[in-house]
Amino acid sequence: MATRRLTVQTDLAPQATLDGTREGVLAGGQAGAREETRPRGVYEPVVDQCREFLARDSGVHHLAHYTGGIWDFALHVLADPAVRALPGRAEGPDLRSGYRQAGRMLIFQVERVGDYLADLRSGTLVRTVVESGDCVAVYVSLRPQVALVGITLDPARVWEADRGMAELIAGIRERVRLPDEDLGGFRRNAVPAAHAMSADLLTVYGDAGVDPVIRRAARITAAEVGPLDLHYLAYYDDFSLKFSVDCLTHPDLADYFTDISPEARRAKYGEVGDRAGVLAGDFGHAVRLVSRSRPRRLVLDVQQGAVFVRWLDTGRHLVGVTLDQSMVAAAERRLDMLRPRFEELFPLPAGGVVPPGALTL
Incomplete structure (x- = not known):
């Protein structure tokens, strides 16, 4: 049975149009759009691949291309009946503009966080995923200063959209003879x-008097943390x-520490955990034009x-890390397998009451 194809519309910024004089809409777009509006040659192959x-x-339901944080073109399937049928979805110029603005704000936050993570000496930030309760935004870097931001409005298709974005980027990079960075692993x-329990685990507790439930959670975590992923x-x-559990001193990971110590990386990961409330606020603000739900x-x-x-x-969160790019997806799946165990050990207060003084978006 043939796979149904969606109706794709394309919006072009002035600098991306063939004549460079105005924002254009390709054929099949808004009523009244000039049929001859075309992307400039430098954009046309990428537009075709994205379409x-x-x-x-x-x-993925909306996909936008940016250079230096400035929007070049966007493609979307927001007017397709299957997409419009998603709960609470609509399509219009204002909404599309909001999606593009969300992409710009996401890029701004990615650049800030990328600078912050530079101390890890693990390379540049090439992919960022922000998932809320009703949408997911995926930032991927094509090359320095050039990025794509994809948005999916169907929470049930998060992994499919994320993986698809990685494959799209690999195809575009191949066209210009750039290597595949294996985004997402x-x-x-x-x-x-x-795997067997690692003999090189370090468990650090945040409090002097440790609750027995915390110790149990640490033991469960220790069974999953290891040099594989x-x-x-x-x-x-x-x-x-x-608490934190890590195997950063395991001999199998020695190659990841040629210019930074395990202690330095461990401290930086701790800083990321301490800043999780700030990250939730910053990235929640970035995608607020697409979703009002807080990031999860x-x-x-x-x-x-x-x-x-x-x-x-x-106020409650997990921070996980893998150093192996080829195992990013596997490590994230393992983290997701652990999440229900934590929710079982540390259930929400009655009625899901938010702790006093907690962050709200």
Whole structure:
């Protein structure tokens, strides 16, 4: 049975049009659009690849291209009946403009966080995923100063859209003879594998008097952290570290520490955990024109591994790390397998009451 193809519309910024005089809409777009409006030659191959990607029903519903943080063109399937049928979805010029603005704001936050993560010496930030309750925004770097931001409005298709974006970027980079950076570690398609308890684990508790439930959670975590994929995991409650477990000194990871010590990286990961409330506010603000829900998942995918943040509820979150780029997806899946265990050990207060003084977006 043939796969249904979606109706794709393309908006062009003035600098991306053939005549460079005004914002254009390609054929099939808004009523009254000039049929002859075309992207400039430098953009045309990328526009064609992005159009085909969306038409195949990739799970991405809006895709925008930026140079130096400035919008060049956007493609979307927001007017397609299947997309309009999603709960609470609509399409119009104002909404499309909001999506493009959200992309610009996301790029601004990515640049700030990328500078902050430079101390890890794990390479530049090449992929960022912000997931809220009703949408996901995926930032991916094509090359320095050039990026694509994809938005999916269907929470059930998050992984499909994320993986599709990685494959799209690999195809575009191949066209200009740039190597595939294996964004998200999807190329290997690894899954979390069972492993023996690592003998090189370090568990750090945030409080002197440790609650027995915290110790139990740390033991559960220790069984999952190891040199295969998930190399660090920390749990925070009321914005304070309760414990962290890592295997950063394991001999199999020695090659990742030629110019930085395990202690320095561990300290930086702790800073990320301490700043999780700020990150939630910053990235929630960036995508507020697309979603009013607070972020619940953040992926900071650098060239060598990734940092993951999972918000369990306001003030409580997990921070996970892998140093192996080919195992980013596997490490994130392992983290997601652990999340229900934490929700079981640390249930929400009755009625889901948010702790006093907690961050709200």
